[in-house]
Amino acid sequence: PGAAPDCDVLVIGGGPGGYSAAFRAADLGQRVILVEREPTLGGVCLNVGCIPSKALLHVAAIKEEAERLADHGVAFDTPTLDLDKLRNFKAGVVSKLTDGLKGMARLRKVEVVRGTATFADANAVDVALSDGASRRIVFAKAIVAAGSVPVRLPFLPDDPRIVDSTGALELPFIPERMLVIGGGIIGLEMATVYSALGARVDVVEQLDRLLPDVDRDVVEIWRKRNAHRFDAMLLGARVESVVAETDGLAVTTSGEGAGVRRYDLILQAAGRRPAAEALQLAAAGVTLDARGFIEVDAQMRTRNQNVFAVGDVTGNPMLAHKAVHQGHVAAEAATGLKSFMDAKIVPSVAYTDPEIAWVGVTEDAAKAAGRAIEVGKFPWAASGRAIANGADYGLTKLVFDKETHRIIGGAIVGPSAGDMVGEICLAIEMGADAVDIGKTIHPHPTLGETIGMAAEVAEGVCTDLP
Numbered sequence: 001p002g003a004a005p006d007c008d009v010l011v012i013g014g015g016p017g018g019y020s021a022a023f024r025a026a027d028l029g030q031r032v033i034l035v036e037r038e039p040t041l042g043g044v045c046l047n048v049g050c051i052p053s054k055a056l057l058h059v060a061a062i063k064e065e066a067e068r069l070a071d072h073g074v075a076f077d078t079p080t081l082d083l084d085k086l087r088n089f090k091a092g093v094v095s096k097l098t099d100g101l102k103g104m105a106r107l108r109k110v111e112v113v114r115g116t117a118t119f120a121d122a123n124a125v126d127v128a129l130s131d132g133a134s135r136r137i138v139f140a141k142a143i144v145a146a147g148s149v150p151v152r153l154p155f156l157p158d159d160p161r162i163v164d165s166t167g168a169l170e171l172p173f174i175p176e177r178m179l180v181i182g183g184g185i186i187g188l189e190m191a192t193v194y195s196a197l198g199a200r201v202d203v204v205e206q207l208d209r210l211l212p213d214v215d216r217d218v219v220e221i222w223r224k225r226n227a228h229r230f231d232a233m234l235l236g237a238r239v240e241s242v243v244a245e246t247d248g249l250a251v252t253t254s255g256e257g258a259g260v261r262r263y264d265l266i267l268q269a270a271g272r273r274p275a276a277e278a279l280q281l282a283a284a285g286v287t288l289d290a291r292g293f294i295e296v297d298a299q300m301r302t303r304n305q306n307v308f309a310v311g312d313v314t315g316n317p318m319l320a321h322k323a324v325h326q327g328h329v330a331a332e333a334a335t336g337l338k339s340f341m342d343a344k345i346v347p348s349v350a351y352t353d354p355e356i357a358w359v360g361v362t363e364d365a366a367k368a369a370g371r372a373i374e375v376g377k378f379p380w381a382a383s384g385r386a387i388a389n390g391a392d393y394g395l396t397k398l399v400f401d402k403e404t405h406r407i408i409g410g411a412i413v414g415p416s417a418g419d420m421v422g423e424i425c426l427a428i429e430m431g432a433d434a435v436d437i438g439k440t441i442h443p444h445p446t447l448g449e450t451i452g453m454a455a456e457v458a459e460g461v462c463t464d465l466p
């Protein structure tokens with residue numbers, strides 16, 4: 001209170017949550033300042049997350065597809081790997097997008113301030129500017145989009161051969177043997193990249209399954225297709241210690257397959273935590289939950305009525321599309337509009353080979369909760385397009401409420417699963433039932449047809465499946 005605000009909306013963090021909030025607020029006529037400590041906008045997603053990982057996964061998938069074509073009558077020479085070129089390709093993809101964001105900020109007259117923000121009080125932040133100076137910014141409303149950082153396992157030694165996802169995306173070298181700690185999306189995506197580029201990979205996961213939010217039958221298809229990548233897939237296992245030696249990292253694990261193994265590179269992908277503590281949120285009256293995430297209501301408003309928070313810093317799932325959606329809600333609410341976070345679902349995708357995409361209620365979870373459901377499964381062995389594409393192992397699975405027949409969830413495993421799952425998301429948001437989906441004419445021959453067919457299976461219309 002007192003000093004006139006320097007801006008209507010201050011946004012802290014230039015990732016998907018932050019830039020979406022800043023741009024929406026500016027489009028609504030607000031004077032916006034965006035503070036970002038890194039040299040480029042885009043946050044984790046564009047710089048060291050979604051985008052560089054997909055650039056590498058794209059190359060990995062094409063390389064392996066080319067190798068598989070030998071079975072279809074077209075054989076290529078053994079591919080050679082030029083790591084510098086691959087790194088440059090990835091860097092080019094990232095800079096095209098981060099430069100694009102810079103232009104979009106400029107067009108909207110969003111002032112981008114380079115530095116690290118901490119709250120001074122309920123209406124102001126102090127920014128330690130990248131040039132060493134400091135600047136106080138008084139705001140009318142603030143939106144915190146500070147994101148998340150990788151969890152560092154405390155017992156791992158400091159060694160350049162032990163990396164997190166950021167280090168792995170730099171492609172320091174292609175190891176002969178690599179250990180991935182954590183069988184979640186990030187771990188499996190990076191395992192796919194390194195395996196395609198020639199590494200032998202092991203995975204250690206403390207749960208008894210990979211991707212615990214996905215139905216077991218779907219994950220099983222993925223596991224079979226990926227068996228060739230892994231020497232050891234240790235589920236229900238833990239890394240107990242790592243000793244750095246000159247000729248490798250000696251890793252002791254307990255549980256399933258307990259023993260000592262040696263690796264040239266270790267990726268720790270055992271989760272991410274909110275990047276909230278450095279912000280001194282208490283000075284602004286903003287509270288955190290027990291796990292350190294910022295507490296928000298359905299308008300993304302914190303305990304401080306003038307401060308909003310969006311994205312990874314507010315909790316799971318830590319996904320870019322969720323951050324973007326929340327950024328829009330917060331910007332609109334900060335401008336006085338009656339916007340709420342009322343999305344029914346947030347889809348997830350592992351962009352591995354094959355991809356797995358899932359959304360909403362799973363069969364396993366519904367059964368565990370005693371909820372009456374109908375399931376429609378369409379094996380891709382009955383899809384002409386899947387057979388032609390060499391993807392007849394895939395599966396499309398839809399989950400419906402038994403009483404209303406409305407769709408409540410779905411999962412797809414197979415190439416392009418991530419691009420297909422959007423249709424299931426729309427169907428859930430629109431309250432579509434099995435007949436709506438089954439009677440929608442899908443183009444033939446496409447993988448998307450399997451969604452319509454899975455709905456017909458649930459309705460008992462389509463019964464002659466392999």
Ligand code: FAD
Nearest residue numbers: 013015017037043044045049050117147311312318319320
């Ligand atoms: P972030 O992107 O983390 O951005 C926060 C920004 O705030 C950062 O730039 C940080 O520098 C800045 N910041 C923090 N504190 C301050 C401060 N005090 N002052 C100034 N600036 C500050 N999600 C998907 O949806 N799809 C994917 O395919 C996908 N792949 C991923 C792959 C990897 C390897 C990783 C690590 C993540 C991936 N994610 C993916 C997750 C996705 O990157 C995040 O969910 C998303 O970036 C979250 O956006 P955000 O805006 O909340 O935060």
